[in-house]
Amino acid sequence: MTKDPEHEKLDREELERERDFLLQSLDDLEAERAAGSIDDESYAALHDDYTARAAATLRALRDGVDARPARPPASWPRRGVVIGGLIAFAVIAAIALAAALGARLPGQTSSGNTEVTASDRRERLEAAVKGNPGDVEAHLALARFLERDGDTFNALRAYDDALAVAPDNADALANAARLRYIVAGQLPSDEARTRYVEEARDLLDRAVSADPDYANAHYYRAVLLLDPYGETDAAIAEFQRYLVLEPAGLFAEQARQALADVGADAPGSDTVPPST
8 A cells, every 4th residue: 555645654654753852852861971860771772772762763853664663562551541640741841940030040031031051050950959968849849840841861860959958758758659650651671660769659658757748749659550560549548638639620621530430439528537
């Protein structure tokens, strides 16, 4: 069957975008390694993955045949809850970033007009951390900015720095766990993925213990318990607790859908939060 020329063009454009992304990712990875921002195991795993995928993409562009290996299909929780959750994670990052940078920075006008670049903002947030290394909010503001800016490795490092300052801070615990879980999905090594997921679970357990009323930690924990651990009953309790605490929260739609998918009821607005 003859291939639609427009479809063929779109396929090539997709391959070119994939090539550019992977080559840039390899450059970024080398920069992270040079800066000491990534451990050797994670570097090796990501480098091997990016290199193999880049080589397959380049061969596809050269030969006109897309022979890239298909990625394994995700389970329904990852497709529905986790993907939806990741979108909401990005929303949270954007909102947190706006809050962190909402106050007028030096050099801004009263109307908010400014020529401050992302690089300038990063420098100022880094300076705030350096000037007051014991301020957990400064570390969290930097972490959120870095994540929103796509600097995943340094964002995770900044969340960990926040934890070093305040080991019982539920916000730092939950977001360090969340980002670990996201990063785990990008690692080709089973051992590395398992370690990151186990660390994420431990951090989320600590987050809900530190502040049982911090709703987001319950949602993140529910996602993790449902997939990959498959602990459906525990996940249901966490989704329900999230909805009691935040019935109109950013994750409310995803939580209700997850409960419906496993045949569980969403709590009413007058429900008492269950104990963890």
